Amino acid sequence: MTALSHLRGIIFDMDGTIVDSGLDFSAMRQEMGLRPGLPILEQLDELSPAERAAMEVILHRHEMAGADRATIIDGADRLLAALASQGRPMAIVTRNSTATTAYTLDRLKIAHYFDIVICREDGPHKPDPWAILEICRRWQFSVEEVVMVGDFELDILAAHHAGCPSVLFTEGKPQSQVAGAELATHVAQHFDDLYHLLAPGQDSI
Incomplete structure (x- = not known):
């Protein structure tokens, strides 16, 4: 056993x-203007609702591209x-x-x-x-x-x-x-x- x-x-x-899915988190953070090396979702929590909505569009695009090649x-x-x-x-x-x-x-x-x-x-x-x-x-x-x-x-x-x-x-x-x-x-x-x-x-x- x-x-x-x-x-x-x-x-x-x-x-x-x-x-x-080959996600490049460094590239995602860079495109969103987030700090390097820190988790993305926690950084999104720090943003205003409008800023977060714009960043989530970028995040969704990267995630769906990853899903397509997963x-x-x-x-x-x-x-x-x-x-x-x-x-x-x-x-x-x-x-x-x-x-x-x-x-x-x-x-x-x-x-x-x-x-x-x-x-x-x-x-x-x-x-x-x-x-x-x-x-x-x-x-x-x-x-x-x-x-x-x-x-x-x-x-x-x-x-x-x-x-x-x-x-x-x-x-x-x-x-x-x-x-x-x-x-x-x-x-x-x-x-x-x-x-x-x-x-x-x-x-x-």
Whole structure:
């Protein structure tokens, strides 16, 4: 039995964890005139309603372009199928918009795997734990019975604040190069690591 095989529900980040849309956040910040290196959504919260509306047009254009070119990260489709075959419910928590998230999941034909999809319009976004706690409420699971899987520090912080286990997926990078690794319950450097953490009893990728 692997370390996470007892968990009842799996919560995934989307971009960089299940799909790769190739978003260039530095270019997005530069076009919007935002400060480099800081999360975009938090900077938008500082703007006036009119300024924010103008920036959201730019953000939507970049996100939809990313949705158009998005691909499934190698191995993700097999992991999702394995988890579904075990009857373990899955959810998405993303800072992407509802429109781009739905379009991405539908275009890649993986929307049917997810019982719940929570996007930035639905409530406080990561690193706030609200979405994880809301999913637990809907599933009627305790926070100890779910795991948050993501590729970014904000995913791990959300899990940490919620009090649930977490897996940092580093996309092949050493964990020392990925922020949030010190708070993660587990680190998966490659997708086969993630597969064996979450899908015990299945063949190797």
